[in-house]
Amino acid sequence: MNTFVTFTILGLVLGSVYAIAASGLVLTYNTSGIFNFAHGAQAMLGAFLYWQLTAGWGLPVPLALLVVLFLAGPLMGLALYVVIMRGLRDTAEVTKIVVTVSIMLGMLFLSQWFWHPEKPRSLGMFFGDDTGIRVLGAFVRVHEILCVLAAVGIAVGLRMLFQRTRTGATMRGVVDDPDLLRLNGHNPERIAAFSWALGSTLAVLAGVLITPISGGSLEANMLTLLVIDAFAAAMFGRLSSIPRTFVGALVLGLAGAYLIGYAPSSWAWTSNLRVSLPMVALFVVLIVLPQDRLRGAAMRTRERYHVPSVRKAVVWAVALVAIVYLIRLLMVESAITTFTLGMTFAIVALSLTLLTGYAGEMNLAPLSFGAIATIVVFHFGITGTGLDQRLTVWGVLLAVAVTALVGGLVALPALRLRGLYLALATMAFGVFVSNMVLRDTTEHELFGVKFSIFSGGSLVIPPLRIGPLDLQDETTFLMTATVLFALLGVGVVALRNRGYGRRLAAMKDSPAASAMLGQNLITLKLSVFMLSAAIAGLGGVLMSSATGAVAGENFNIIVSLTLLMLTVVAGIGYVSGALFGGVMAGVGFAVIMVSFNNLAKTQPELEGLYLLLGNIAAVSPALIGIGVGHNPSGSVHQMVEGYRRLLSARPVLYGGGAVIALLYVLALTGVLGNWWFAALTITIVFLLPVVGEWLMPGAVLGADEVERRRTTPPELVGLDEPYTAEGRYRLDRELGLPAARPTPAAPEPSASVAKELSAHV
Structure with missing residues (x-):
């Protein structure tokens, strides 16, 4: 009985932390339509920053928590949305995924830059490992109780936010119909930014809470992948339902704990299966969940590719x-x-x-x-x-x-x-x-x-x-x-x-x-x-x-x-x-x-x-x-x-090729180092189109493009320059209206010519 209670409590605690992390995922996805693969990396950075404040700089735990949860976490999410995420509209799904994956990798490398991976670091539980109470014969630490209470409070709070408040309705509408929100006086960008700030805070909280439970050791890759386990819980709620997400997280936590406690000792692969269990559950949940209907119309995205012959x-x-x-x-x-x-x-x-x-x-x-x-x-x-x-x-x-x-x-x-x-x-x-x-x-x-x-x-x-x-x-x-x-x-x-x-x-x-x-x-x-x-x-x-x-x-x-x-x-x-x-x-x-x-x-x-x-x-x-x-x-x-x-400026193209050939000969004969050859060649390859536009703009860009770049943009006609016949012609041409180029006005006759004309008259 004592064993069952012990592993049940462990499962509930792990599930609670998964629920906190997954709730942040659901929140950001519902308000931006972007699945944040960097969620685990945000949790990792939050945990490292908390360690730096407490163990590195000696700040009291309450003050460190205030800085991490109410300053660093929200600012991280806000910066991600304002600088990167809101620019991902009208891009394909693979682009959105790759951008968040890039953020995850960047955060991993950033953590290794500031906190060398070979130096051991660890986090202890709140109020110590020996502070707790007895529940049915099993010892439950205060840190574990706080994890469960925080998860329940966050689940209830988010449920009420989405279902009972006007703010929650507007947060759901950011993805559904942002234009309609604007017509009703709301700012979709501000609402989405707030959601990302809150989701980032939940990720940081999950990172701080789960590190002492998983062993206390801080390792960037392991902690990032550990919070990625929350993906399965988020998908259990189909990225929309907070209650189902919470239940799915608890099921994951309990299943992992019971596997450790009751798997036969002859199973040499029990530990590996325990680590893989969330991913197995994720795959199964994805297969079982009902899918959206086939997409009917082609989505207009900004990706363009040319397939060669x-x-x-x-x-x-x-x-x-x-x-x-x-x-x-x-x-x-x-x-x-x-x-x-x-x-x-x-x-x-x-x-x-x-x-x-x-x-x-x-x-x-x-x-x-x-x-x-x-x-x-x-x-x-x-x-x-x-x-x-x-x-x-x-x-x-x-x-x-x-x-x-x-x-x-x-x-x-x-x-x-x-x-x-x-x-x-x-x-x-x-x-x-x-x-x-x-x-x-x-x-x-x-x-x-x-x-x-x-x-x-x-x-x-x-x-x-x-x-x-x-x-x-x-x-x-x-x-x-x-x-x-x-x-x-x-x-x-x-x-x-x-x-x-x-x-x-x-x-x-x-x-x-x-x-x-x-x-x-x-x-x-x-x-x-x-x-x-x-x-x-x-x-x-x-x-x-x-x-x-x-x-x-x-x-x-x-x-x-x-x-x-x-x-x-x-x-x-x-x-x-x-x-x-x-x-x-x-x-x-x-x-x-x-x-x-x-x-x-x-x-x-x-x-x-x-x-x-x-x-x-x-x-x-x-x-x-x-x-x-x-x-x-x-x-x-x-x-x-x-x-x-x-290709329309072949002298520039041939000249660039000749320079690269000369650099190669110099490198082959040892006059030029290999690194200099590589650096100069890459520079020439990337800058040659720019040089072509500079040296032969008419051939590279075409006469119309050169004229467009030299003249005032159509939207600034009447602001940066007065209305003229030429300006009206360019506006009509840009708008696709019938337009005839105005004939240049005849020059005014000089004074002597005017006098001679008057004498003849």
């Missing part, structure tokens, strides 16, 4: 292979493997271009499919012993086939899901793989055969050998990965230009219209999920082989989210976006940070500056991801449009 894709594929080979000639041997790793990440990112960029389906855990392929190839695709071990082509093909099958199995129950629900389902799958599969290092026996899934916590993956082609050579591996990416990229573009790709685009734009025209959406979704999973599996195997030995951390959900974020930033609708996102996620920012750290060691007098620049480089991917709301089509789209206009 197959011929252009082949030309660019050949150019990519040639460019990578030329870059290889400049590299030292140690850098080749690093570059290879980036190319394998690009292959994984290519699966997102097909699935999300072309078909509009979400996958937040692409590297989880790479992990599954790695496990398969480790057990069934290695031949030889010792240093002669090699991957076999049949083992790789088997791993790709199994991954495609797993992708189909994951997609099968999720075929009803769309948008945010599908994103959460794939995230639940990714966290489940990380917690259950990649942590399973124990030995099992099945039909008399002993095996372990992730032997010893790491897997050694040798290079591939196909006949005379042995990828043990670094250059051979790099060029093989590049050729594979180029071939897959051409294949993806060819697929998009065929009937199958047009059906994917139609399903992305309007699922209801596609179904009405006879398209089988189930078959279409299942096939594209399987193709995407197969590509991710191949990239995962090559990534593991390039690394040599991989652990579970190589495939965790944070790495997958970073890859997705950078691919969207580059342009998820472009193969080149996958290339940029993969290379930057795999090696780009890591190389930059390592370079700054090395500079700090070699130049102690500038150590502070280099460490600062290294920390900025660590946070910069998240800052770039946050900015995707202002450029939702991605940086590749912006560059494509810039160079498309630059």
Whole structure:
């Protein structure tokens, strides 16, 4: 009886904290339509700030709580909404998800900047661990009682706010009909900002309360993912009902506690299942909940992508292979493997271009499919012993086939899901793989055969050998990965230009219209999920082989989210976006940070500056991801449009190419350092369209655009300049009205000419 009461109290306490965090999620989603994936990171930052105030600076606990809950928490939410969230209107679901994911990653890196992860930190319970009361023989601490009371009070308060007050009605109306709210004298922006401030406060409160219960140790990644468990409770209430959210949170907490208390001791995987239970519940809840009807009309978003022809894709594929080979000639041997790793990440990112960029389906855990392929190839695709071990082509093909099958199995129950629900389902799958599969290092026996899934916590993956082609050579591996990416990229573009790709685009734009025209959406979704999973599996195997030995951390959900974020930033609708996102996620920012750290060691007098620049480089991917709301089509789209206009100014284009060729020759001969060559080349590539507009504006922009930029904007005619016939003409032209350009007035005759004319008269 005592055991039952103890674990029941533990479950109620955990469930109460989940309910507090989930209530903040429901609140922000109901007033902005944005699901905040950074909710757990906000809780983490709040917990670290509370530790800094109490343990670091010695402030009294009540004063620290006032600062964290009534100052830092609201300001954090208010800043997020005003600076970022309100700019996400008219963007696709993937853009909204990526922006909040970027905020989460930025907060993680920011916490590691200010609070070094290797230094231990812990939080104690309010009033101490020994202060409490006895309930049915079980000891209940005051901190745990406060958690339950706070959760009940917040649930009741939010329920009354939404259902019984005018403010709650206006908060619900912010998403439903903001224009109607304005007509009734309300400010939707102010209401949404207030909701985000309150939701952030609830996240911070959850972070402060749950840390002592979970062990007291402060670790950024663990605490962020711990609060993410509240996603399941929020979805139990379908992001709208506070009472159902509260009940779902309690069920989650009790189920986890009872699993720890009553699972058989022979279950070696009980601890892993306990950690994975919220994600399992999230997946089940998403499948069981009724879904919205198919979207009928195409949503007008700001994303725009141009799909190249197959011929252009082949030309660019050949150019990519040639460019990578030329870059290889400049590299030292140690850098080749690093570059290879980036190319394998690009292959994984290519699966997102097909699935999300072309078909509009979400996958937040692409590297989880790479992990599954790695496990398969480790057990069934290695031949030889010792240093002669090699991957076999049949083992790789088997791993790709199994991954495609797993992708189909994951997609099968999720075929009803769309948008945010599908994103959460794939995230639940990714966290489940990380917690259950990649942590399973124990030995099992099945039909008399002993095996372990992730032997010893790491897997050694040798290079591939196909006949005379042995990828043990670094250059051979790099060029093989590049050729594979180029071939897959051409294949993806060819697929998009065929009937199958047009059906994917139609399903992305309007699922209801596609179904009405006879398209089988189930078959279409299942096939594209399987193709995407197969590509991710191949990239995962090559990534593991390039690394040599991989652990579970190589495939965790944070790495997958970073890859997705950078691919969207580059342009998820472009193969080149996958290339940029993969290379930057795999090696780009890591190389930059390592370079700054090395500079700090070699130049102690500038150590502070280099460490600062290294920390900025660590946070910069998240800052770039946050900015995707202002450029939702991605940086590749912006560059494509810039160079498309630059084709009319070929002297500038040829001049830029000549300068890059000269820099390459100087780097190849050792006159110019490799880092200077890379920095100057990247600068030229990005600035060349701007230089073209500056040097040849008429050719790049066109006469009309040049004239428009030189003249007063139409809306300022009559304000910054007086009304004239020319001004009226420009206004009529902008409004689409019939307009005739006014004829210039004849010049006034000079005095002598006027005198002569009068004499003749």
